[in-house]
Amino acid sequence: MNSIINDIEIIKTKTSKINEVDFDNLKFGSVFSDHMLECNFKDGKWQAPKVLPYQPIVLDPSAKIFHYGQSIFEGMKAYKDVDENVWLFRPLDNFKRLNISAKRLAIPELPENYFMDGLKALLEVDQEWIPKKDGSSLYIRPFVFASGNGFHASPADEYKFIICTAPSGAYFAGEVRVLIEEKYSRSANGGVGFAKAGGNYAGQFYPTQLAIDKGYQQVIWTDDNTHEYIEEAGAMNIFIRINDTLITGPTSDRILDGITRKSIIELAKKEGINVEVRKITVSEVVEAAKNGSLKEMFGAGTAAVISPIAGFGYKDADYELPKLDETYASFLKKRITDIQTNKAEDIFGWRYQV
Numbered sequence: 578m579n580s581i582i583n584d585i586e587i588i589k590t591k592t593s594k595i596n597e598v599d600f601d602n603l604k605f606g607s608v609f610s611d612h613m614l615e616c617n618f619k620d621g622k623w624q625a626p627k628v629l630p631y632q633p634i635v636l637d638p639s640a641k642i643f644h645y646g647q648s649i650f651e652g653m654k655a656y657k658d659v660d661e662n663v664w665l666f667r668p669l670d671n672f673k674r675l676n677i678s679a680k681r682l683a684i685p686e687l688p689e690n691y692f693m694d695g696l697k698a699l700l701e702v703d704q705e706w707i708p709k710k711d712g713s714s715l716y717i718r719p720f721v722f723a724s725g726n727g728f729h730a731s732p733a734d735e736y737k738f739i740i741c742t743a744p745s746g747a748y749f750a751g752e753v754r755v756l757i758e759e760k761y762s763r764s765a766n767g768g769v770g771f772a773k774a775g776g777n778y779a780g781q782f783y784p785t786q787l788a789i790d791k792g793y794q795q796v797i798w799t800d801d802n803t804h805e806y807i808e809e810a811g812a813m814n815i816f817i818r819i820n821d822t823l824i825t826g827p828t829s830d831r832i833l834d835g836i837t838r839k840s841i842i843e844l845a846k847k848e849g850i851n852v853e854v855r856k857i858t859v860s861e862v863v864e865a866a867k868n869g870s871l872k873e874m875f876g877a878g879t880a881a882v883i884s885p886i887a888g889f890g891y892k893d894a895d896y897e898l899p900k901l902d903e904t905y906a907s908f909l910k911k912r913i914t915d916i917q918t919n920k921a922e923d924i925f926g927w928r929y930q931v
């Protein structure tokens with residue numbers, strides 16, 4: 578690994594858990610590595626980050642995170658190639674997006690070197706936790722929340738920035754059937770949908786459970802105003818293939834600027850696939866399903882990279898997608914994961930060696 582800034586204090590655990598972990602049977606995000614990065618904001622500035630043993634956080638019951646939900650996060654992955662080099666994928670984009678989220682939630686923005694050097698220090702200490710098995714990776718969860726106290730509905734004066742990591746196996750969602758949402762919304766114009774704010778996800782749980790109760794696995798979010806425009810698939814961006822054109826909605830106040838989404842757009846264009854970034858209506862998708870021009874729908878995000886959709890429900894009717902031998906979904910997923918894991922040339926400069 579390349580050198581990191583020297584002034585990050587590192588306190589190592591005396592009791593590593595690594596031998597208790599079955600690296601051949603890793604579930605997503607449920608086993609946590611030995612260490613975490615912690616950085617506190619107090620007295621008006623971010624204090625030096627530290628690597629500490631993974632441990633509980635002690636907070637006052639009046640901490641503002643519990644009352645006003647000032648909380649943001651990121652999701653990214655580290656990969657090990659066959660030579661045990663460690664790679665990240667577009668990590669500066671995660672850093673920038675964390676600060677976009679911070680600004681919207683009135684959380685103080687982080688300096689770039691605290692994020693990047695802190696992350697590199699953590700990965701160096703826990704490098705044995707980065708799985709080597711094909712398809713596996715170390716899921717990285719940076720987050721920031723209000724740790725300052727008080728019942729005043731105002732921004733806190735203290736915050737914690739923490740990074741935890743979780744070795745994770747290949748993510749297969751299986752046959753995903755989705756319900757196009759007609760009533761609930763995950764975000765609204767002028768709201769926080771473009772930020773990775775914790776509350777966005779809390780607001781999704783109830784409508785998602787209603788969809789699960791009806792036999793679907795996920796919700797397709799539509800715009801809050803008319804419910805006529807397709808926006809996101811659960812906590813993923815969405816792509817729709819009509820004939821040979823790949824369509825995704827433009828990012829907005831309501832749609833997260835996904836790193837997988839923008840990588841797919843660039844990659845697909847480079848591969849000669851016709852890509853349209855434009856609003857797409859539910860009626861257009863239903864019509865395409867009826868006339869046979871709807872070929873594929875898939876979600877795109879860091880965890881699954883690409884998650885194909887097998888069918889969707891809308892207004893009490895169900896629509897099946899065709900089972901194609903060759904899909905844009907599997908082609909693009911392979912191209913992206915090959916770049917991420919250093920199996921293919923990276924002409925875009927997305928891969929980042931740690």
Ligand SMILES: Cc1ncc(COP(=O)(O)O)c(C=O)c1O
Pocket residue numbers: 652773809811812813814833834835836837838877878879880
């Ligand atoms: C709401 C939402 N949309 C899209 C994405 C996909 O973003 P990315 O590709 O950066 O993981 C995520 C996950 O981060 C998300 O939470």
